[in-house]
Amino acid sequence: MSDEWNVDAILSLMGGTIFHFIVGIKMMWGNIAPYVTSYLVQFNPEVTYSSALHIYTGIFLGQSLTMYLGGRLEKRVGQRSSAYIGATIVSGCTYLSSHCKTLRSFAFLQALVGAGIGLSYSAPILCGFGHLKNNKGIVTGIVTTGSGVGPFLAGLVATTFVNGENCPVDPTTGLYDPASPVVGRVPDMFRVLGMMYAVVGFVGASLLIPTGMEGPPNDDDDNDAGGPPPVQSSLMGGDVGESLTLTDGGEFDFYYDGSMREDDGGEETTRRSTMKSILRASNLNKGRGHQRYGSRVKFEVRFELTTTQMINDSLSWLVIGTAICTGVSGFYVAATYKSYGQTAISDDHFITVVGCLACLCNGVSRAVWGLTADRIGHFETLEVTAYAYPIVMLMYTLSVHSKLAFGFCVCSMYGLWGASGCLMPAIVAFLFGDKHLGTNYGFIFFVYGVMCVIIIDSAGNSGFDFGRLNYFFIAVSFVGAILCSHIRYLTSKVKDEKVLKHHRSTSSVHSML
Template identity: 25%
Template sequence: MGFYSRTDFNRKVISLIGAFLIHFVIGTTYTTSNLSIYIASYLREKGSSVTLQELNILFPLQIAIATSSTLIGTMLTTKYSQYLTVCIGNGLVILSVLITSFLTEPIIVILVFGVMYGIGCGLSYTTPLMISWSHFPNHKGRISGIIISGFGFGTTAFNLISTHIINPDNQKPSHKHDGTKYFSDNVSSRLPNTLRILALCYFVISLIGILLLGKMIKPKGQNDLQGSPLDECPSLKSGLKTKAFSTLFLLGFISNMPGLYVASAYKSYGSSEINDDDFLALTGALGSVFNGSFRYVWAQLMDKSSFKIIISILLMFQLCFMGSLYFISQFKVIFLIWICGIYACEGGLATLFPSVIVKCFGKVTGTKIFGVYYYSVALSAISGFVIQLFIVEYFGYLTMFLVMAGLSLMSIFVVYFVFVEENPWKIENRYVLDDIN
């Protein structure tokens, strides 16, 4: 692993490619929304009474566990080894997919494909970012966009691959139970082999990504009394006590819920309006393209502007998409465009928050604070699942989408009237140096 001892530009770019590939694999979290109906159909064919609504917990559980494990991954990278952290993280993702291919008990599937997968994803998430931030310290937003775009593009490829292997003839779900349609055995029986193929693909891509990763570069020219950069928050504890952190935590919780909910439920909802498995798989795949590519676009815009301006624009788009989704869903092309738009907004949030946290708290402490912030996304994912269990059953999808639109509007209010975009440590440390001089 000592191949990259020098820090020339070409090797930094190669390392960036490795970081992208790591996220390409762990980003397959979003394929779970596409796979859930096949998993439910397969388990029911094996004698289980589990429903698709119950298995819809898989995606939010993966997100919740992944976000909860991010801080652990950051600490492992800081205290031990970046390579060990990524090997463990991606290894757990690969093993969870492989093991699931042999399971027939729903609760075990949830524990392995939900919890184990989520832990692996969380452990590997921040390490590639930390490495590339140290290589390109003046382009954190752009670098975040490039790496995290892999998180979206991974789903694009494997949504299409998995659907083609499981349902090559685009058969429609034919078994109906409590208003939900499931696939017959001639489709769902292909699930185990599909998962094993995916696990092999994940292994190869992960191996290449890990081999390409460079070493983290320690910052030079540290010039305050403690040897830390001027813009560095002195400790994790100090950062967590600030108004900036509590505001970002709240904002992350309410702004991420609409996109995470749609990412988990677009196929379940779409199946009731558009009974076309290939089209819905394509919708998820193209949505992931927008998720991945717009992460870079939002990051570029933030580098040229500010978090406050860019996230306000993003949230206004999200508000419009969520508020009108129910009314356009009968039109296939417009439904696809709207889902892609929501995915683009969700991907933008995943890029903007790490960048602004590093800006407000510094690269070293900011990375740790980002791990704590990520618990807001975990709470958001699980809360969205719990809320939809009640609202969709008793009030329907229209009410659910309007609630999500309301959260987007509330997020805009927080951005405009509560959040202050500044680095208090940079100002404070400059005052200390001025007093010394």
Template identity: 20%
Template sequence: MDTSKATTIIGCFLIHLIIGTIYSTGNIMPYIVSYLHLYSSSLTNSSMSILFYICVLSFTFSFHLAAYLTTKFSLKKSIYIGNTIFVSVLFISSFTTNPLAMIIVYGFFLGVGAGISYIPALMISLNCYPNNRGLITGVIICAFGLGSFFFNFVASFTANPNDSKPQTYEVNGGSDKFFDESVAMNVPLMFRVLGFCYMAVTILALFLIKDSELKEENNVKENVSIKSCFKSSPFYQIFFGILFSGTAGLFFVASFKTVGLQLSYDDGFLTIVGSIGSIFNGTSRIFWGILIDKTSFKTTYTCILTFQVILCLTFPLICNINYLFLIWTVIMFACLGGNYTLLPPIAIKLYGKITGVRIYAFFICSMGLASIFVYFIQLYVIKFLGYDYLFLVLSGLSLCPFISNMFFEENISQKDLQEKLV
């Protein structure tokens, strides 16, 4: 047995565990906003929800930067660069009191650091076990979903050790809920504690990882250009499908705690909801990966979309019942994990390993655009129509790719693919 492959998988798992803590933003957002509100009294929870969405946007678009860096450096060195940025952001954020500066430092650069490390860690893992792409993809990005489970408790215990409840304040002629100063002033310490934790795990992970390179494969799919891939209908079905379907899961991850606090659930309960959601977000990716290997992209995506349509339609009816709030939320976390898991295997299956990795960098950008899309939907639909209509809109957005997926052509022969792409 080649132990270097096993330790490499563990190391890459740990890297994704750390960069996956961008999902912790939804849990720590009320603390951050309460802290910034001390210095900017007009700030609201809704306006600062863009912090998470900017993080997702920069995360997905930095995949192109990651692809460039892997041409200049080894995959392992690219991980080193990405995680150095990621950890540094936490320490710099601990000294930040301006909302715009927080959006730039934490929102933008945290996503950049995560995006630079994401693809190299995944590609090193796939090189270890190239015949089990769905399973390995599921295992590695499982860690990406699990990261916030471990560190949600660290963050909440540091910032709000007494499980204090937020108070209602008047803001811009309306009202919003913020934690008082005794909780808010713990935010700098929270950032530093998380920073030291991430640094320690990163050092261990880099010690375990054995570097590798992407190698060209001699087949038809590797002989097509990126430009020609844009002429294929599957590219647009996947890109716009994820753009629409990603909105629901992203909203739940970003705003479950804000919504829960508005429904008067206590902070401790919502931290548990977020942590269990992270478990489902992470572990479900293994399930989705196996399902892709055993069935197909089309079947797996149909399952995910069916869940999303039903859950979004029914959420307003059950959200005041705490255990149903938990169940609906964690399943939506799992669906978001499924959206991410779909992309690497189908990109490689349709376009080959080398071209597929580059196309994957474009596919994942759809999730970044979805984050901005849902931010504006959230901002204006809630303002003018209310939360109930927001969930109706999210359900409708998942229904669109459900219909498109019925006509998706997945099993294209190499000859047919070449004819379609040339």
């Protein structure tokens, strides 16, 4: 069944993309890090780039801790309301950051910004899934494009406002002089950004049009801690367009409409025949196809795991490990590219433009990766980008003195990094079902985010310079590529990803490993 690209679907995708402008703002930290660090140094001379990384990881940690809660919130209050709540927290805490003068207060408020992102991250994506169920790759690609376009625009606004004169940093300290006008404009920069995030977030949230499928809160995660994975079946009526959901051991009534022409009167009458059938879950678990020949009616089997059941599925931990290794290097580069570039390139405007273009590449690439995944497969697309990333990062490390090479590598890494963020929600939906995607992906992102924070903070506190740390993250990225190959191998039995859930419902979960 093809999806209908109606006005509601288009507006929802547009709204989701606009809303994700503020979801991706954590990627612009590398752009404003020299300004914020220089501002904090005047209150505490012991603040360094490494310690200021805690502000960046605070955003990420806040998002990670609330992604699961965001899935629960979306079920309870709806997609649009979740987005409004997230926009309020993100814009409000950004504005309040203008009053911070200590590293701790800054990190705390930015962690709340991350919490706002986490609470509302999945709502626009789930809204798009509701309209376009069979095009999840392109939905996540289009919506998460905003995650790159947002920091592109915000980064240009921030740099133009704070350092319009293109003042260089002190070559000795790598920071701006406390008497520089750049430092004095930092508080107002956060006020401008806070107001901008409020406008963008509320406009995007207002354009979201839920499909009416959200329903009341679902407590399956709490009540279904054990037992076999839930298998749902739908009776699809091709002639009348019906779909009736069956639960384990449930019953259904199916009405088939047939039109007959009476020979004597020439009048067209309608006859309704009723079939009553009882289907047991044991029959569905055997993976038997059901077809009533003589009519266009069939059963579809859908494999759905609650978050508790997903946690007990070893495949979910392989997905988490893959997400960590393919994503952490991107977050590291986003936080440090400007500080690393300034060790060899003394042109703040050039590095800023590179960072903004890189964010734009990240956003545009997500739509490309989503479209590619719908054509050749999500696992294959992720695998290709995972192997390319460490190669480009090696070039980035060795060619920092060349402006052209530096700009090319940063933009390329951001573009390749976009594949992980774009494809993971769709992969989680394929492997564990659509019904609990908000909470399932929320849990995966929680573990992923916490581990990325630990890795990046540990790297920042290690005392190594950026060059040495780059080699460490190159190795981590290569491990991620190997894990991608392993997942692709495990799912290679299923040539068509659209029947992957049926395959998993008819075979042992652990047999795939």
